[in-house]
Amino acid sequence: MTSQTKSLAPRKVSIRIGGAAGDGIASVTETLAKACSRKGLYVFAYNSYQSVIRGGHINMQVRIGSKKVWCSGDMCDYLVALNLDTVNRHVKDITPGGGIIYNKEKIKIADGQLPAGVNDFGIPSTAIANKFGKSPIMQNTVALGALSFLANFPFDAVADVIAGTFRKKGDAVVQANVGAAQAGHDYAKENFKKTEFTWKFTEEKRMFLTGNQAIALGAVAAGCKFFSAYPMTPASGILHWLALKGPKYGMVVKQCEDEIAAMNMAVGAGNAGARSMTATSGGGFALMTEAIGLAAMIEAPVVVVNCQRGGPSTGLPTKTEQADLFQALGASQGDYPKFIIAPTTVEDAFYATAEAFNLADIYQCPVIILSDLLLSEHHETIDNLDFSKVKIDRGEIVTGRPKGEYKRYLFTPSGISPRALPGNPGTVFIAGSDEHDEDSTLISDVFTNPKIRKLMMEKRMRKMETALKSLPEPKVEGPADADLTFVTWGSSAYVVRDVLHRLEKEGAKVNHLNIRYLWPFQSQAVSKILKSAKKLLIVENNFSGQLERLIRQETGISIPNHYRKYDGEPFGPDLVHEKAKEALALAKVPELVGR
Amino acid sequence: MPEILEIPKFKSRIAPDWCPGCGDFGVLSSLQKACAALGLDPKDVLVVSGIGCSSNLPGFFGSYGMHTLHGRAVAVAEGARLANPDLTVVVTGGDGDGYGIGLGHCIHAMRRNINLTYIVMNNQIYGLTTGQCSPTTIFGTQTKSTPDGSIETPINPIELALVSGATFIARGFSGAADRLAEVMAEAIQHKGFSLVDVFSPCVTYNKVNTYPWFRERVYDLQAENHKTSDWEGALKAVRQPDNRVPIGVFYKVQQPTYEELDPAFKFGPPAKQKTGLNAEDAKALVESFK
Numbered sequence: 051m052t053s054q055t056k057s058l059a060p061r062k063v064s065i066r067i068g069g070a071a072g073d074g075i076a077s078v079t080e081t082l083a084k085a086c087s088r089k090g091l092y093v094f095a096y097n098s099y100q101s102v103i104r105g106g107h108i109n110m111q112v113r114i115g116s117k118k119v120w121c122s123g124d125m126c127d128y129l130v131a132l133n134l135d136t137v138n139r140h141v142k143d144i145t146p147g148g149g150i151i152y153n154k155e156k157i158k159i160a161d162g163q164l165p166a167g168v169n170d171f172g173i174p175s176t177a178i179a180n181k182f183g184k185s186p187i188m189q190n191t192v193a194l195g196a197l198s199f200l201a202n203f204p205f206d207a208v209a210d211v212i213a214g215t216f217r218k219k220g221d222a223v224v225q226a227n228v229g230a231a232q233a234g235h236d237y238a239k240e241n242f243k244k245t246e247f248t249w250k251f252t253e254e255k256r257m258f259l260t261g262n263q264a265i266a267l268g269a270v271a272a273g274c275k276f277f278s279a280y281p282m283t284p285a286s287g288i289l290h291w292l293a294l295k296g297p298k299y300g301m302v303v304k305q306c307e308d309e310i311a312a313m314n315m316a317v318g319a320g321n322a323g324a325r326s327m328t329a330t331s332g333g334g335f336a337l338m339t340e341a342i343g344l345a346a347m348i349e350a351p352v353v354v355v356n357c358q359r360g361g362p363s364t365g366l367p368t369k370t371e372q373a374d375l376f377q378a379l380g381a382s383q384g385d386y387p388k389f390i391i392a393p394t395t396v397e398d399a400f401y402a403t404a405e406a407f408n409l410a411d412i413y414q415c416p417v418i419i420l421s422d423l424l425l426s427e428h429h430e431t432i433d434n435l436d437f438s439k440v441k442i443d444r445g446e447i448v449t450g451r452p453k454g455e456y457k458r459y460l461f462t463p464s465g466i467s468p469r470a471l472p473g474n475p476g477t478v479f480i481a482g483s484d485e486h487d488e489d490s491t492l493i494s495d496v497f498t499n500p501k502i503r504k505l506m507m508e509k510r511m512r513k514m515e516t517a518l519k520s521l522p523e524p525k526v527e528g529p530a531d532a533d534l535t536f537v538t539w540g541s542s543a544y545v546v547r548d549v550l551h552r553l554e555k556e557g558a559k560v561n562h563l564n565i566r567y568l569w570p571f572q573s574q575a576v577s578k579i580l581k582s583a584k585k586l587l588i589v590e591n592n593f594s595g596q597l598e599r600l601i602r603q604e605t606g607i608s609i610p611n612h613y614r615k616y617d618g619e620p621f622g623p624d625l626v627h628e629k630a631k632e633a634l635a636l637a638k639v640p641e642l643v644g645r
Numbered sequence: 646m647p648e649i650l651e652i653p654k655f656k657s658r659i660a661p662d663w664c665p666g667c668g669d670f671g672v673l674s675s676l677q678k679a680c681a682a683l684g685l686d687p688k689d690v691l692v693v694s695g696i697g698c699s700s701n702l703p704g705f706f707g708s709y710g711m712h713t714l715h716g717r718a719v720a721v722a723e724g725a726r727l728a729n730p731d732l733t734v735v736v737t738g739g740d741g742d743g744y745g746i747g748l749g750h751c752i753h754a755m756r757r758n759i760n761l762t763y764i765v766m767n768n769q770i771y772g773l774t775t776g777q778c779s780p781t782t783i784f785g786t787q788t789k790s791t792p793d794g795s796i797e798t799p800i801n802p803i804e805l806a807l808v809s810g811a812t813f814i815a816r817g818f819s820g821a822a823d824r825l826a827e828v829m830a831e832a833i834q835h836k837g838f839s840l841v842d843v844f845s846p847c848v849t850y851n852k853v854n855t856y857p858w859f860r861e862r863v864y865d866l867q868a869e870n871h872k873t874s875d876w877e878g879a880l881k882a883v884r885q886p887d888n889r890v891p892i893g894v895f896y897k898v899q900q901p902t903y904e905e906l907d908p909a910f911k912f913g914p915p916a917k918q919k920t921g922l923n924a925e926d927a928k929a930l931v932e933s934f935k
Contacts, residue, residue: 087935088935255935257931257934257935258934258935259934263934267930270922270930271921271922271927272920272921273918273919273920273921275728275909275915275918275920276727276728276915296909297907297908297909299912299922299926300909300913300915300918301915302727302728302907302909302910302915303909304723304727306720306753307753308749310717310750311717311720311723311749311750314713314714314717314720314724314750315720315721315723315724315727316724317713317721317724318693318711318713318720318721318722318723318724318725318726318728319724319725319727319728319915319916320728321711321725322691322726322728322729322732322916323728323917324728324729324915324916325920326724326728340714340717341714341717344713344714344717344721348711434931435931437922437924437927437930437931438924438927440921440922442920444920471729472689472691472709472725472729472732473688473689473709473729473731473916475688476688477688478687478688478708478709479709479710480703480709480710480711481710481711481713482704482710482711483696483712483714484712491659492701492704492712495662
């Protein structure tokens with residue numbers, strides 16, 4: 051076997067592992083990613099899976115670098131193929147100089163199937179694995195060992211993670227798995243040449259987690275004491291983590307009969323004074339909307355997480371999309387105050403969730419967090435989360451018997467009426483979903499009281515004006531005089547950050563406006579930034595350009611250059627890069643409506 | 646039942662706007678009597694309702710209240726109760742609200758055994774929407790939506806509660822308000838989920854199940870030595886010939902409540918716990934992801 055390895059310049063390295071569901075891909079990938087993360091490298095791992103528990107095709111790509119990694123990339127340097135299907139699907143994506151690792155006893159690669167410069171790292175994995183155990187998943191461990199040699203990655207780190215993973219199952223299982231990895235490593239050493247990647251191991255241990263885990267952590271940090279949910283991909287990770295850990299922090303974690311119950315319970319808990327949250331995906335969010343309006347009407351604080359997936363309807367249960375912005379904007383009947391926040395990264399998901407509880411408490415209204423499958427489910431190495439940055443503001447709460455008459459829905463200049471919690475003396479009120487008076491008396495059926503209705507609507511809506519005065523303004527990342535400004539919301543910021551670095555290295559002047567608060571919309575600040583930009587390119591993961599439309603609605607500015615994607619997969623950096631180059635090359639600045 | 650001293654405590658400044666003669670008046674006064682008799686403080690009582698004539702009750706009751714969405718009162722109440730188990734949480738509503746649109750929540754609340762009292766004013770008709778058939782409308786009854794008579798078998802809420810795991814199951818009649826108040830007090834005192842189904846006649850739209858209709862048929866289980874600990878006996882007691890309508894307590898059993906089983910409550914009522922995380926816990930959480 052010829053194994054030509056040219057020295058690859060220090061850069062980010064991508065490893066793709068593919069096979070059928072049930073092949074144990076997630077565990078092998080996690081082992082690799084954790085091992086890298088613990089050596090001080092940055093990792094970004096994305097799982098491209100489908101809604102089957104066994105069979106089908108799934109693949110997970112891990113991108114590793116000495117500096118922050120913003121996306122899993124387009125191509126891979128190493129493909130670990132657990133079946134022939136994976137070879138056929140992905141062999142074309144292997145970078146020349148890299149190679150394919152596979153069980154040569156099980157998979158036959160056709161002559162000429164490997165692209166030029168791609169190495170054949172076939173291993174007799176079954177024979178090697180059988181020495182250590184009968185589980186077919188052991189072959190993955192053999193491949194992992196081989197990979198650690200080929201990519202010049204210290205075997206000790208991999209062995210440590212394997213040992214940690216299997217510790218609970220006893221020494222024999224640990225020894226078998228570490229042994230299989232070692233055998234894979236040794237086989238590769240004897241038969242192949244490795245690539246002399248020059249890794250910089252700082253040994254600095256960083257957090258390695260998913261967006262969902264960050265959301266759950268944000269909730270714990272913010273003192274969320276009630277979480278209700280119905281299982282739905284890709285939001286279930288929040289439920290799983292909180293079910294395990296939440297009760298240790300005094301949090302009631304309730305799996306409900308449906309999303310309607312989940313939302314209504316969260317409203318009930320919020321009104322009773324516990325910080326409360328629910329999480330779902332688009333379909334479940336649709337069921338929650340009536341009760342989101344209830345929260346707005348009774349002015350109960352509540353946080354609702356929508357981890358978007360491809361829609362409409364059941365749509366793409368395991369694929370990513372950002373197409374629920376309009377749904378969030380239009381959730382529930384009537385006009386009502388609400389916040390919509392779209393965090394961009396795992397770190398931001400933590401801080402945004404913690405912030406959401408403050409906004410909900412201060413403004414006594416629902417706060418919607420829009421995540422998506424990419425953000426919620428990918429694993430990433432991050433610089434540590436700073437819990438001390440999480441400040442808690444419960445808003446205006448009346449405690450003890452008030453002087454004079456208490457009016458729950460008092461008309462105030464800010465629109466915020468101090469709230470009382472059930473159990474407090476002298477502040478008894480009815481939280482009514484019907485329109486009501488300042489003292490919470492229902493006026494819905496009172497034909498002659500349009501005046502109160504008008505004042506009450508204005509009081510509620512005034513909370514948004516108040517909020518706009520204190521929300522942090524959107525900022526542009528990068529040089530102010532850039533030739534091109536990217537516009538994003540949510541997880542699309544990832545790929546744009548990746549491409550920004552690439553374009554900067556190429557000498558282009560580019561910057562980035564991310565809209566974090568989708569509602570209330572910071573029209574003035576956004577408008578100012580857009581008007582001062584030379585060229586704009588908006589990148590969003592949906593068909594209709596929902597952010598682009600929202601910007602047009604709120605600022606009158608239309609953005610003609612856009613890159614949209616709705617095939618279920620996250621943006622790859624190459625195409626975004628290409629789109630940016632095209633936009634930069636345009637001779638004339640496209641005319642912006644509303645300038 | 647203790648002597649009733651303080652009904653005015655639970656009187657609201659709002660007068661009920663139900664039709665004159667509506668059964669719900671009896672339910673309201675019985676609930677006021679029951680809460681007063683138990684010596685409850687209005688600030689510690691939360692009455693949660695859905696939507697419908699009977700769901701207007703919290704507005705006419707002098708305690709904390711929530712008037713929520715059609716069919717969702719039980720879910721909202723579960724959230725409120727789990728957030729603050731120091732509250733006495735009573736859910737009130739109608740048969741359409743509880744056994745129609747909200748039936749799913751109702752069944753799950755029963756099997757969860759959360760400490761709530763659910764009072765259903767069952768008038769076997771949709772009143773507020775002017776007289777359509779409800780899930781408890783008797784087979785053959787003509788209503789606006791069943792002009793030729795209902796062709797569906799009605800739900801028997803007591804039977805449903807028995808097979809759904811409710812730990813306190815009773816029925817009342819608003820025409821027998823004192824007995825109803827006793828049953829309600831017992832239900833509120835019961836630790837766990839209590840269902841009190843109350844025949845509360847709609848004098849405007851239900852011309853079949855009227856006060857005289859019930860007066861001819863109701864009898865008190867407790868006057869007939871019914872054993873409330875006997876589940877099968879309770880099931881038998883539910884099914885009676887058309888001329889007999891049992892009221893009183895069908896079934897009562899003490900089982901651990903949801904609140905007793907969930908470890909989160911050892912830190913105290915969630916709504917009253919200190920909000921936020923200490924530095925040590927935060928550090929441990931960060932480390933657990935490394």
